[in-house]
């Protein structure tokens with residue numbers, strides 16, 4: 001019986017997660033029963049939503065139980081199949097979680113064609129983060145040619161795609177990211193019109209300078225100080241897809257905004273649209289997403305950057321880093337080789 005490893009939630013974090021909130025366990029690789037497949041994890045996707053799964057506060061999805069395997073999307077290989085829908089060697093998109101091996105009855109598995117793009121993109125630009133950018137921007141943000149689109153976490157998996165799709169649609173794209181290296185990359189490699197450092201004490205003034213005609217679409221990934229700099233610059237009828245609030249994921253208490261009254265007055269008088277969304281709300285758009293994004297990626301109109309750590313055991317530190325900007329691109333863990 002071959003050995004396997006898994007990472008479980010050892011305790012619910014209070015504030016920022018710590019290494020001790022996770023526990024790595026050794027176990028035997030499971031044996032597939034009738035109708036099941038045995039999966040070997042190649043790529044493990046780390047995503048900010050996992051912070052929410054570590055908490056038992058009410059949310060749109062159930063938390064991971066203490067002692068349970070951390071949830072995640074993976075790119076996995078079918079090692080043994082007792083399911084007529086899958087053959088040994090198939091590469092599949094799965095939700096196998098933070099572990100080297102998993103069983104599946106085949107439900108929810110999607111085959112990945114390695115000839116279309118590198119298989120890791122199935123959890124990145126051609127997967128959930130890419131779909132989040134595509135649907136949130138196009139279905140809620142609705143950028144028009146000549147408009148100004150602002151997105152924070154602009155070097156990351158979602159933000160980098162948001163700005164590039166905005167450019168494809170003829171809009172100006174202004175990014176906000178942590179530090180000069182990320183900002184330079186966002187402009188030079190992803191083709192944004194400008195990118196500003198959110199740690200710059202003059203962020204609000206610099207953003208105003210970069211957006212002389214105001215902001216028509218603000219794709220909200222962050223909240224906090226970035227939102228406070230953006231909000232006064234929103235134009236009448238601006239749209240704000242509220243995708244993520246990573247600046248607040250480690251908050252231990254809800255703080256009433258000091259300027260809620262002024263904010264509501266602006267929402268009213270400028271007729272602003274704020275809409276929160278979860279990518280699964282737009283499941284019906286998956287076909288359009290795959291059609292458009294795979295062409296844009298193939299034609300080089302939409303670039304992506306991956307940030308890889310090695311080995312399942314690297315996942316806790318990589319995840320802790322993701323929440324504070326240690327990643328530079330889509331955060332992935334290489335759990336095993338593409339082929340064994």
Ligand code: NDP
Pocket residue numbers: 047048049128129132152153154155156157158159176177178179182198221222224226242243244245246247248277278279280322323324325326327328329330331
């Ligand atoms: P990223 O690859 O962008 O990584 C997260 C980034 O957030 C970090 O690299 C860091 O970048 C930035 N960040 C962290 N803290 C702060 C802060 N206080 N202020 C400003 N920036 C900060 O992650 P994703 O692209 O996967 O996710 C981006 C957002 O989209 C998240 O909020 C996530 O929860 C959300 N999301 C929502 C989905 C939905 O269905 N609604 C689905 C997928 C993602 P930097 O160094 O630039 O600060």
